Amino acid sequence: xxxxxxxxxxxxxxxxxxxxxxxxxxxxxxxxxxxxxxxxxxxxxxxxxxxxxxxxxxxxxxxxxxxxxxxxxxxxxxxxxxxxxxxxxxxxxxxxxxxxxxxxxxxxxxxxxxxxxxxxxxxxxxxxxxxxxxxxxxxxxxxxxxxxxxxxxxxxxxxxxxxxxxxxxxxxxxxxxxxxxxxxxxxxx
Ligand code: S3P
Numbered sequence: 001x002x003x004x005x006x007x008x009x010x011x012x013x014x015x016x017x018x019x020x021x022x023x024x025x026x027x028x029x030x031x032x033x034x035x036x037x038x039x040x041x042x043x044x045x046x047x048x049x050x051x052x053x054x055x056x057x058x059x060x061x062x063x064x065x066x067x068x069x070x071x072x073x074x075x076x077x078x079x080x081x082x083x084x085x086x087x088x089x090x091x092x093x094x095x096x097x098x099x100x101x102x103x104x105x106x107x108x109x110x111x112x113x114x115x116x117x118x119x120x121x122x123x124x125x126x127x128x129x130x131x132x133x134x135x136x137x138x139x140x141x142x143x144x145x146x147x148x149x150x151x152x153x154x155x156x157x158x159x160x161x162x163x164x165x166x167x168x169x170x171x172x173x174x175x176x177x178x179x180x181x182x183x184x185x186x187x188x189x
Contacts, residue, residue, distance in 0.1 A: 013107070014107060014109055015107070016040075016084065016086045016087070016088055016104075017040070017086075017087045017088070017108060017111060017176065017180055018087075018088040018090055018104045018109070018110045019087065019089050019090060019111050019113055020101075020110060020111070020112050020158060021092065021154055021164075022092050022143075022146070022147055023092045023134065024115060024119070024123040024124055025092075025113035025120075026113055026164045026169060026172060027090065027113055028089050029169045030113060030164070030169055030172045030173050031044070031087045031088070031089040034087050034173045035087040038181055039085075040087050041083070041086040042087050043086050043088050044088075045076045045089065045090045045091050048076035048079055049069070049073055049075075052072050052075055057091075057130075057132070058130045062132070066132075066133075070093065070097060073091060073093070073094065073097070073100070074099060074100060077094060077103055077104060080104075081103040081106060081107050082107070083107070084107065088108060092133075093133075093150075095150055095157055105157075109159045109180050110157060110158045110160075111158060111159065111160045111161070111162060111176055111179075111180075112155060112157070112158035112160070112161045113163075113164045113172065114151075114161055114162065114163045114164065115165050116165045117140075117143045117144045117147050119164075119165045120143050120147070121140050121143055124143070133146065160176070160180070162175045
């Protein structure tokens, strides 16, 4: 656990933890666990996107395309970057636009939840929630290619990395809490 001096300005500046990483890395379940333990609010950028667009993520992709989805995602990240004392689960493509990371970093420690392509494929097979970017028969190749492109970005943009491939939600959450729990800003709750 990190000890922070009482007058450390970073404590006030950054009271959020933003989770980035590929689809099925476990951002939502880990984020909810971390938020619960630290008494922070849990926020998901996809939920904010759906509120802004008044339609589901799948419908945005289907009716307006990925380009429009990314524009709304920028708007959503701008909004969530202004809140405090929260755990923010970011859509896997948040790293596509660096402005998102620049904004998040002002209020958040950024944690990259790494996951193997094989684990993503297995988890995707079991899940009912639609991921428009994984449509099609060549799912395995799609996942591998996208991870290859994004992995260097997730790594470069994060303050801390946790591999979720063979770990439970609790194990991953505990690592994040051990690293950033001390930055909890109880005053902004
Ligand atoms: C996307 C990930 C999704 C969602 C959208 C696009 C991506 O969120 O934002 O389908 O580009 O990786 P999750 O990472 O929460 O599944």
